[in-house]
């Protein structure tokens with residue numbers, strides 16, 4: 001089976017979106033690191049690794065299906081923040097955008113009767129659901145506890161403990 005051209009192109013574009021996600025989260029890590037919140041910075045540095053893994057999973061899939069991926073230019077993130085809540089809200093908005101993008105590829109694959117790509121995208125659909133929950137939880141935690149210095153300190157310590165576990169999708 002060869003991949004439908006439109007589906008292959010969308011998967012290739014998604015590689016770029018995942019790499020942009022990594023680039024975006026790098027700027028969030030920079031913001032928190034600069035503020036002295038090393039735990040938040042750590043959380044987003046792990047997220048950078050996750051996003052690169054998502055891009056690698058799509059690259060692998062294209063190669064395994066005889067499509068040569070094309071690495072396009074990654075846009076410059078242009079966000080600036082004036083408080084510690086804003087990056088968390090920007091993260092949730094971004095994850096919703098990525099979920100929508102994955103859904104659009106899923107619809108295209110389904111329309112092309114491409115069940116193989118649908119199976120691959122099942123993993124990404126689940127991952128997006130998890131990432132949106134994480135992003136929402138971080139906003140809730142910040143609103144509940146982050147307004148008090150001790151609460152913020154504890155949250156930062158909690159996020160410091162996050163470690164990267166490479167997903168099986170990225171080979």
Ligand code: OFO
Pocket residue numbers: 018021050051054094095098127128131
């Ligand atoms: Fe790749 O999951 Fe976030 O964006």
